[in-house]
Amino acid sequence: MTSPGHSCNIETKGLTKKFGGFTAVDGVDFCVNEGEIFGLLGPNGAGKSTIIRMLTTLSRPTSGTATVAGHDIVRDPHKVREMVGIVSEKMIMYDRLTPRENLRLFGRLYNVPRRALDDRIEELLTIVNMTKWADTQIGKFSTGMRQRINVVRSLVSKPRVVFMDEPTLGLDPQSTTEIRKLIQRLNRSDGLTIVLTTHIMNEADVLCGRIGLIDKGRIAAIGSPSELKGRITEKGRTIVDLDLFDPPPDAADRLSRAESVLSAAQTENRVKVMVSRENAFEEVLSAVRENGLRLRNASVSSPSLEDVFLHFTGRSMVDEVKDKVPMKGGHGPWRRSGSGRVR
Amino acid sequence: MKIAHLLKHSIWIAQKDLLEFSRNRMLLVMLIIFPLFMMVLTGYIFPTGSTLKDMPIALVNQDINDGVYGNESVALIVDLEEMGQRSGYFDFRTTGSESEARDLITKGRMSGAVIIGHNFTKDIGSGKQGPVTVLYDQSKPQISLQVMAALDSAISRTGTLKAASTVNRTIGLDKNASSALVTPFKVSNKGTVPGNPSYFQFLAPGIMMLLVMFSVMQGLPRAISHEKETGTFDGILAAPTSRFSIIMGKTLAQSVRGMTQGGIVLLLAIVLFGVTVNGPLWLVIGLLLLGIFSFIGVGITITSIASDEETAQMFMMLLQFPMMFLSGVFFPVEQMPWYMQYASKALPLTYAIQAMRKVIVLGAGVQDILTEVVILFGFGTVLLFVAIPLFKRAMSK
Numbered sequence: 001m002t003s004p005g006h007s008c009n010i011e012t013k014g015l016t017k018k019f020g021g022f023t024a025v026d027g028v029d030f031c032v033n034e035g036e037i038f039g040l041l042g043p044n045g046a047g048k049s050t051i052i053r054m055l056t057t058l059s060r061p062t063s064g065t066a067t068v069a070g071h072d073i074v075r076d077p078h079k080v081r082e083m084v085g086i087v088s089e090k091m092i093m094y095d096r097l098t099p100r101e102n103l104r105l106f107g108r109l110y111n112v113p114r115r116a117l118d119d120r121i122e123e124l125l126t127i128v129n130m131t132k133w134a135d136t137q138i139g140k141f142s143t144g145m146r147q148r149i150n151v152v153r154s155l156v157s158k159p160r161v162v163f164m165d166e167p168t169l170g171l172d173p174q175s176t177t178e179i180r181k182l183i184q185r186l187n188r189s190d191g192l193t194i195v196l197t198t199h200i201m202n203e204a205d206v207l208c209g210r211i212g213l214i215d216k217g218r219i220a221a222i223g224s225p226s227e228l229k230g231r232i233t234e235k236g237r238t239i240v241d242l243d244l245f246d247p248p249p250d251a252a253d254r255l256s257r258a259e260s261v262l263s264a265a266q267t268e269n270r271v272k273v274m275v276s277r278e279n280a281f282e283e284v285l286s287a288v289r290e291n292g293l294r295l296r297n298a299s300v301s302s303p304s305l306e307d308v309f310l311h312f313t314g315r316s317m318v319d320e321v322k323d324k325v326p327m328k329g330g331h332g333p334w335r336r337s338g339s340g341r342v343r
Numbered sequence: 344m345k346i347a348h349l350l351k352h353s354i355w356i357a358q359k360d361l362l363e364f365s366r367n368r369m370l371l372v373m374l375i376i377f378p379l380f381m382m383v384l385t386g387y388i389f390p391t392g393s394t395l396k397d398m399p400i401a402l403v404n405q406d407i408n409d410g411v412y413g414n415e416s417v418a419l420i421v422d423l424e425e426m427g428q429r430s431g432y433f434d435f436r437t438t439g440s441e442s443e444a445r446d447l448i449t450k451g452r453m454s455g456a457v458i459i460g461h462n463f464t465k466d467i468g469s470g471k472q473g474p475v476t477v478l479y480d481q482s483k484p485q486i487s488l489q490v491m492a493a494l495d496s497a498i499s500r501t502g503t504l505k506a507a508s509t510v511n512r513t514i515g516l517d518k519n520a521s522s523a524l525v526t527p528f529k530v531s532n533k534g535t536v537p538g539n540p541s542y543f544q545f546l547a548p549g550i551m552m553l554l555v556m557f558s559v560m561q562g563l564p565r566a567i568s569h570e571k572e573t574g575t576f577d578g579i580l581a582a583p584t585s586r587f588s589i590i591m592g593k594t595l596a597q598s599v600r601g602m603t604q605g606g607i608v609l610l611l612a613i614v615l616f617g618v619t620v621n622g623p624l625w626l627v628i629g630l631l632l633l634g635i636f637s638f639i640g641v642g643i644t645i646t647s648i649a650s651d652e653e654t655a656q657m658f659m660m661l662l663q664f665p666m667m668f669l670s671g672v673f674f675p676v677e678q679m680p681w682y683m684q685y686a687s688k689a690l691p692l693t694y695a696i697q698a699m700r701k702v703i704v705l706g707a708g709v710q711d712i713l714t715e716v717v718i719l720f721g722f723g724t725v726l727l728f729v730a731i732p733l734f735k736r737a738m739s740k
Contacts, residue, residue, distance in 0.1 A: 056581045081583040090574025094359065096366040101359075108355045109582040111348065137366070153578070 009034040009161060009193045010055065014064030017050050024050045026217035027064060032195055032210075037187050039204040040197040041305065042214030043315075048197035049089065051214075052163045055195070056086045069160045082110070085154030087164040091146055092153060095139035099130055099149045102138065103156050110157035117156070124152040128182065144175030151182060162186070164196040168203060180207055201305040211305070215313040228308045232274070237262065239307060240284045242271045243297035251293055258287035267316055269296075272307065349591075352584050356592025360566060361599060378608040381550055382616060385673055386543050395432040395489055401444035401456035401478075402435045406463035413464025415473060422501040423457065432493055441478075448480050455479045455490045457498070536621050536706055544619070547612035548699035549672035555605040555631050556638045556692060557663060562597035563642030564655040572652060586738055590643060590731070597642070598635050605631040621706030630702060630712075634695040637719040640726025647733035666692045691722045 008031035017025040025047040032038040040048040053059035055068055057077040065074045069083035086092070093102045100121055107117040125131045128148040138146060147167070154162050167183065168176040184207065186192045198204050204211050205225045213220040213228070221228060244251060252266035255273055260280040264273045273284055281300060288295050303311075310316050364370060402423070406416035420435075427433035436453070438444045444456035460466075460474030467473045477494050479487040503525055510521035538544075570576035579589055609627065612618035620627060641662070649655035669683065670676075670692035676684055687693050698715035701707035709716070 056577075058577055058580055078583055081581060084581070086577065086581045088574055088577050090577070092575050092578030094363055094575060096363045097359070101362065105355060105359050106578060106582060109352060109579065109584045111583065 007034070008032060008067075010038075010066065010068050010195065012051075012055075012064070012066035015051065015054060015061055015066055016063045017047075017054060017059065018062045024217055025054070025061075028214075028217070028219050030212050030219055030222055032193060035187070035191045035193055036209040037183065037194045037196065037207055039208030039211045040195065040214050041199070041201070041204040041208075041211050041309070042197075043199055046214040047217040048199075048214055049165050050217075052086075052165045052195070052197055056084055056163050057081055058086075082157070083160050085157065085159035085162040087151050087154045087162065087167050089165040089169055091150040093138055093146065093149055096137055098135045098137055099125060100134045102149065103153055106153055107156040112157055120156055120158070124155055127185075128152050144171055144178065147171055147175060147179055148182070151179060155186070159192075161193045161195065164194060166197055166199070168198070168200070183207060201309075205305050213309055213312055215309075215315060220312040221308070225305060228305065229303045232303050232308060232311045238275050238277070238280065239301050239303055240273045240275060240281060241299045241301050242273060242284070242288065242293075242295065244269050244271060244288075245294040245296045247271065247293055251291070254291040254293075255284070255287050258283060260284075261287065265310055265316065272310070349585055349588050352588035353592035353595060356579070356584075356589060357595035357599070360593065360596035364596070364600060374604055374607055375611070378550060378554055378604070379611055379615075381554070382543070382546065382608075382611065385550070386546055386616065395493055397434045398432060398454040398486075398490060399452065400427075400433045400435050400490070400494070401438040401447055401453045403438050403441050403444050403456060403458045405441070405461045406459050407461075408465070415464040415467045416459045418505075419459065419463075419473075419475075419498075419501055422504075423497060426497050426501070433497075444478060448478060451480075451482075453480075454483075454486060455494065457494060536704070538619065541617070543612065543616040544704055545700070546673070547608070547616065547618045548703045549670070549696045551605050551608040551612070551631070552634050552695045552699050553667065553670070553672050553692065554608055555601045556634045556695060558601040558604050559594075559597050559635050559638045560642045560645070560662070561659050562600060563593055563639070564646040564649060564659065565652065566593050566597065567646045568649065568652040568655050580738065586735055589738075590734055594639050594642075598632075598639075601635050602628075602631060618703070620703050622702035622708065626702050626707075626709060626712075627699070630695065630699050630716075633716065633719050633723075634699075637691050637695065637723035637726075640723060640728075640730040643730035643734050644726065647730065647737040666690055669693070670696055672696060691719055694718045 010030075010032035012028050012030055015025055015028040016023070028047075028051060030038075040051060042048050050059065054061050055066055055073060057073055057080050061074060065072055067073070068080045071079040071083065073080050092106075093099075094105075097105070103121045103124065104117065107120065112120065121134075122131070125134050128151070130145065130148060130152075133141070133145065138149065141149070151164070151167065154164075164183070168179050171179060180203065183194060183196070187194055196207065208225065210222065210224050211228060212222045221231075223231070242255075247266070247269055248254075249266075252264040252271050252273075255261055255271060256264040260275045260277055260283050262274045262276050264271055266272075275281075275284060281298075285295070285298065288298075306316070402420060404412055404416050404420060406413040423433075424435050427435050435457075438447065438453075438456070441456075441458050444453065444458065447453040448456060456478040458476040458478065460476065463473040463475075475498055477491060477498075479491050481487065506525045507518070507521045510516060510524055511518055514521070516524065567576065570579070609620075613620070645655055645658045645662075649658050665686070669679075669687040670690050671687065672692075676687045676693060676697075679687060694715040698707075698712040698719075701712055701715075705711075
């Protein structure tokens with residue numbers, strides 16, 4: 001999936017990590033270009049964090065490797081460490097230390113010269129509006145404040161690449177917006193290459209130039225959000241969202257038999273139906289009626305990243321429990337009516 | 344250049360750890376409370392020398408002839424009662440019969456009994472030994488041993504005095520000469536250093552060593568597993584810092600903490616419990632450092648084997664418990680049965696405590712503790728060679 005002609009800042013080659021018999025990351029190949037925000041999107045447990053841990057040299061790949069900023073993560077981990085910053089899901093900071101002391105410790109560990117370090121710390125604290133709190137112990141901070149420090153902490157050494165594992169996890173809406181703006185700003189003004197993981201569709205959609213969809217340790221698809229959405233909406237395909245009243249468990253199956261319906265997927269009382277023509281709304285409604293389903297609400301929507309995820313993995317990201325769609329040859333429900341119906 | 348970085352990094356990591364520690368008031372207070380607690384508790388619950396005080400002892404005089412007590416038994420009883428009062432060890436209570444005395448011991452009201460036999464006066468008069476039986480309480484072996492020993496010596500001392508006066512009377516030798524005839528040897532007890540043996544003097548070196556060595560053994564795994572759990576360890580591991588700097592920095596911080604702890608124990612012992620250091624102070628400090636060194640490997644090994652704080656805690660318990668009781672912190676190793684003494688000899692803490700005790704109590708110099716020093720150094724070095732590869736492997740999982 002390496003885009004030819006570009007030189008990749010990060011390139012993974014068959015990156016694999018096994019924990020005992022469990023394969024967390026399974027032969028992942030992708031390329032991240034210099035200066036882009038690349039998102040790894042997938043449900044919890046998909047292997048996103050493990051990929052980040054391997055790329056930041058915290059975990060050694062079972063097989064395969066990757067280069068980060070020109071250095072091999074297996075052969076030359078020390079060089080990689082010098083080049084990258086990490087924003088971990090668990091915040092990397094000491095509560096009994098002040099932001100300044102925290103930043104200073106890590107700056108020193110990255111061998112930043114003293115004078116330059118002091119300036120850098122001042123600069124970073126200014127960016128996140130924390131100069132006022134520079135000498136207060138972090139233990140007294142709110143989660144939002146802590147995350148701001150957590151993010152800038154990864155930047156003390158002026159890394160070329162920063163890996164962020166769920167950078168907005170557990171933040172309130174306001175802090176989430178703040179952190180997202182900060183990420184965009186760092187990317188635009190400093191040309192920083194950022195790889196972030198998220199399980200929030202919207203976040204990937206807003207922030208990332210390109211996205212890698214991850215499911216069960218594999219990359220399901222890679223592309224920009226609009227590209228990915230385009231792949232399922234090509235040829236006038238439209239998505240009809242049905243909200244049904246007390247539907248039978250095979251509602252999606254029944255609906256997918258209608259002529260213009262390409263596929264249907266059910267989550268509790270909602271069924272997403274993809275139709276091949278833009279004007280097939282009426283047809284879906286009659287299919288609902290014919291099958292004796294009772295409609296509460298229906299709407300036509302443009303595909304979201306969630307639909308994309310469903311399309312490529314056959315699984316809904318939000319609804320992992322109800323994952324009992326019959327899979328054949330790796331195809332998901334979206335493909336079912338297209339390639340011969342599955343009964 | 345590389346080594347300079349290595350050292351700088353470890354110092355910064357150590358500095359960070361100590362800064363965190365110094366801001367944790369609870370931990371600082373514990374640094375004082377814990378040893379104090381231990382000294383007071385162990386200092387007062389374990390037997391310190393003689394614990395005999397006003398022990399109730401039943402006195403049964405069976406030496407009766409025609410309703411009259413024999414004069415020899417009466418004389419012995421007077422002597423014993425006088426001795427009991429003078430020393431404060433015993434409180435003799437006259438009891439009617441042996442069965443009554445046994446009953447009182449069973450009920451726990453008496454700690455023992457002295458029974459003067461039926462023909463006591465008559466036997467002595469006819470050139471035989473007068474029979475005396477001492478009954479003791481088997482439910483309290485430690486106390487009974489002391490009671491028996493004290494009663495034995497009290498009775499035999501009365502006997503000796505009696506013999507001396509008999510010699511004085513019958514042969515006509517003067518008092519001193521007759522004493523010398525009856526007890527030809529004169530024993531006086533002296534220590535090799537001035538002052539009376541005190542239990543705190545015995546206890547302080549042990550507790551000091553124990554706390555210092557344990558603080559490294561516990562502190563290291565705790566410091567690292569805590570950072571692992573909060574996630575900050577990833578930050579250090581993802582930085583271009585050598586694994587060696589990390590472990591060295593952590594060890595350095597724990598050593599400073601351990602030494603502080605040791606200093607506090609020593610100070611408390613001197614100021615509050617009247618302990619005197621008879622050996623050179625630098626040797627005390629040197630031994631503390633050596634003790635820390637010998638336990639670093641253990642700490643790193645636990646850190647590497649245990650993935651989380653709870654497992655680490657379990658491992659430490661497993662190691663600490665036997666060490667606390669087998670290393671002779673609270674009572675001398677020599678009091679243990681032989682097989683336990685062997686077990687004790689396998690523990691490094693035993694040697695550290697032994698050496699520290701020699702220095703503090705007996706005023707020993709380096710040459711007197713060479714064996715212990717070599718053993719501790721050897722143990723520490725061997726364990727480091729085991730621990731460091733383990734740590735490296737554990738860190739790159």
